[in-house]
Amino acid sequence: MENIFHKIALSVFSEDENEVTGLIEQALQLNINALDILNTALLPSTKKIFDKFREADFFVPDVILASRAIQAGLFVLKPYIKKSAKKTKTIVMGTVEGDIHDIGKNVVILFLQCHGFEVIDLGVDVTAEKFVASIKEYRPDVVAMSSLLTTTMQEMPNVIEALRKHNLRNSVKVLIGGGPVNQEFALSIGADLYAPNAQATLLALKKIR
Incomplete structure (x- = not known):
């Protein structure tokens, strides 16, 4: 095997x-x-x-x-792959504006669905406005952003700022991940959670109450 x-x-x-x-x-x-x-x-x-x-x-x-x-x-x-029938938290997830890479995101989504999370996949090249609209529509527990490039990771703080402008920041936890992203960057932009891979994402989400 x-x-x-x-x-x-x-x-x-x-x-x-x-x-x-x-x-x-x-x-x-x-x-x-x-x-x-x-x-x-x-x-x-x-x-x-x-x-x-x-x-x-x-x-x-x-x-x-x-x-x-x-x-x-x-x-x-x-x-x-059987998805868990027991639903826990709802997550809105997308790759930020300007970035069309989604392999990490897609693997994480499938992994989380297997563990009972409802994941709304916004796709790639997702604008701050689309993240805001999806939060208003789905009322998720977590909004998750992914980026592969150092240039596009700079869109992440723009999304967080958009959440603040629409008075949504306190209603969701913000999780970020992707190739160039790290814990230091997550803290610097005011994200709540950082996860470098699918397993770490699962562990981080399980800590949310």
Whole structure:
């Protein structure tokens, strides 16, 4: 079993979508649990992609190609992953304006849904105004923002300021994440929570009362 997880991870870094999907289909045919494939092969691969990006071992084109391979894998896995029937908190999540990268966000969403969170996916290139409108519409417990680029992460404080202007800041917790983001940046812009990966996001959300 460990061998096929390793092969899936290697195929992600080979940026081979067909190999990723083929190996995942093979694992499913062997009755390997879909959530185990997500947790043991795809989640660690996602983390490693962003680690390599931070360390400048990976560049944006590499991230995009590896991300497409993971997206292809998620597409195969999603029908097999049972979402928890017990709903806990509601989260509005999106990639900030100017940024069209969504691999980290999509992995986190699927992971959280498996653990009973209701997640409203706003997609990519989400403006501050759209975040505000979605909070008014859905009344979530948390608004989560993602960014892959150092240029677009500067949109995060703009969203927080927009929440203040519309008297919404105290009604939601703000969580941020993404390749260039860290705890220091989260504190500097007034975010409540920072999470570098899906597991950390789950732990952070569980602490919210």
